[in-house]
Amino acid sequence: MKEKELFQIEIIEKYDKTVLYPPTLQLEKMENVAFGSFSSSASFYPHPNDKKTIAISRDLATQLRLPSRPGPLHIFSNNETLYLGPLIGIFTSGFTPFPIRPIGERSLFFSKLLSVEKSVGAFAFIFGEEHINWEDGTIQGLFYHENGWQSLQVPFPNVIYDRLPNRRSEKRAQISKIKERLQKEYLIPWYNPGFFNKMDVYEKLLQEESSAKYLPETHPFISFSLVERMLADYGHVFVKPINGSLGLGIHQIIYDRKNDAYYCRYREKSGSNRLRRYESLEGLFKHLFRNRNLTHMLVQQGIHSLRIDKRTVDFRIHTNKDKEGHWQVTAMAAKIAGLGSVTTHVNNGGTIKTLEEIFLTKEEKDEAVRKLTEACLTLSSSLERQIEGEIGEIGFDMGIDRDGKVWLYEANSKPGRSIFKHPQLKLFDLLTRKLSLAYSVYLTEKAITNPGDIFK
Template identity: 60%
Template sequence: MRKHYLIEVAQNDQLIVFCPSNLIQDKQIKRIAFGSKSMDVEFFPHPDKNDRIVISRKIQETIQFPYFKVPLHAFLEDEVLYLGPLVGIFTAGFTSYPEQPIGERTLFFAKLLSVNRPVGALAFVFGEKHINWESGTIEGYFFEENVWHTVEVPFPNVIYDRLPNRKSEENPKLIKVRNRLQKEYLIPWYNPGFFNKLDIYERLQQDSSVTAYLPETFPFTSFSSIETMLSKYGHIFIKPKNGSLGHGVHQVIYDKHTDDYYCRYQDEAGVNRLRKYSSLERLFQSVFAAQSLDRMLVQQGIHLLRNDQRSVDFRVHTNKDENGEWQVTAIAGKIAGQGSVTTHARSGGDIKTIGEIFPKEEAEIYREKLSNAALLLSKALDKNIEGIIGEIGFDLGIDRNGDVWLFEANSKPGRSIFSHPELKEFDLLTRKLSIAFAVFITEQSLLHPEELFK
């Protein structure tokens, strides 16, 4: 188990570092580093304190170490003692309000940074405009003792991507920042990019360990292919390849007894609609007239388990931990609102624990099935997608035969399930692991960079 060390600042200008004797025993160490800053110093064993590292005021100023009382890890490599990790959380949408620096997402980031102490990392939030390329520093936002502080710090050991949406992700200025920090400064960058639904499906199709979880999915091509799917499954879903939060999802149902077609969707005013049509062509002319169908995909309908006559699917969060291993960190049931095509809360959906939906034995069986599926899918995505992934939010369904199906994988999962009082501890766990994974990446980048950047 890795140890955390308190960092004390002595009020002198000596270039001396005092360390626990067991940390530096029989080792040649010549430099100290924090983020991208380092300097030559002398190291001596601490006479009586085994849980702290003491640096001078002069060292603190030179390596730009912000003096927050957060215990940190110490990594030794190539005669350098690295304090950290210093974790930069990259985002957009900053405001000029000191108490709400990241607008309506300020509370989320405050909660995310609150895990610094138990994890043993120093995380801060920053955007493109906070980087000083000439000095190699960032004006970072830290949240300490319930107050936001801006402090100039070195470039971090690792960057956690929390861009809020696809628009910011596709901003050329932000793409340039990411490329420069990754390629010129070799800073590992984790959780880059939002997933494209069709791309995810096609990549997972190549992995035999998870194909059983994949409903038939393909890009919209023709009415005849949809007719074939409807005769086979009875209902299908048409959804945007790059959609989120259930926006733009339509369920198309075929009644073979009356030869009628139905479409369930949410209109622009947020009202759930169910419309009947005599032909598929009329349905499309009415519902999809203003939409570009080449941006849509078609997915097999699944007859899901129900709760009080309402469809149920599940959000399963997975995170990599401080050892780089996947863990299931949260599972919640999402119950569709009355007449809704999705289970999202904005469409009248409810969040429940598995224990609230099913009897105890059944709940355990479904929990195990969902966990096994989520872990297999996490490993398959990890293997088949570029970049470093640290967390995924899966939308999974269970059909009436008890089989698990993947509807969606989210690289930046929403956190609405954590509004449920019984899921608060899992909210904390997902936040802790999303920063703890940075400890693992930092260690890998120092000890095995060839593995990280291959």
């Protein structure tokens, strides 16, 4: 059997409990066929027409709840059972009663994600806690086709891809119970299981020499004297929420030695960028952080990053695991801060550029790509070793300073996709979607043939 080869699946009417297979596969010793968590005994015969398809009799397809539409799938075998798949369940929350937009504003994202399933060789569906039927081991999954969304009852999936939208939904006790039950009772691999905590990521990466060199000095907020010392060392620091996202709540504090004054750049809730001057650090914190719990903040070394037209430039890099379980860099773009903005986020006025657009020469661009690629593959492998659970994708916010050194600003387990609005990054968009599903092929094969490697 060719590894990772795809086979067209078809449903036939004239046989009972029968699987016809391409003669080259030599599956005559198989006794069962499985789809997701369902399996059935079956008779296996070489396809009489020598077709390179796997034909399933109608009664078997009905018993296995195999969707009636044809599509290419992978096959896996173990213990006289032939597995068709993977069947991927994408777990999320925030469902609506509207059939055209069943997941609200995120319906477009999920429809684009599911649209790549045939090129991956998988069946993929969306579901939430309300769609699980524990009694008969099925899920009322939402599939997406050319004609729109369709609800189908399918077995429990081979693998679950976690796309919960925020930390609040992730922390709900009921969600935790569902995760634990599906993983422990049903032995279903669950990947991208949680949002990263910034301090936790920093402390774990610090343990590995290969990744520690990319880390700016970072501490949980413990005292004004810590901030004073870091300002003396670096000239400016960033104060961030430990569990923040989208650049919200980030403050840049700058010390002006000449005038012995402190400046803070931040974004107000109204959306306006502000730069304020203070005579003392205590006065700055008393004014700007009076309603915040500083134990939930961290202080990070300021980096003198590359700048274009006096605006900070950083880089968003996506890494994904492929169907072989290997890390790949799948997207890379530059982000230029908006005028007066503390971050490069698009919602703060930032601009997305390709690397070709910001570097003057091909040599400069190629060198930046090489450094960023090496750093992000190293960091991905380190995070995989250090963080519990299966990680399939990471979004990195990276910087390059004036001396050409690469720095990690943040790592995100559920990266945003704003960079793909750039017309020249559409292929990166497609690749990241394909690989976010393709990793399930690797996990499915592992769970079938070597479950001990996943469920340790």
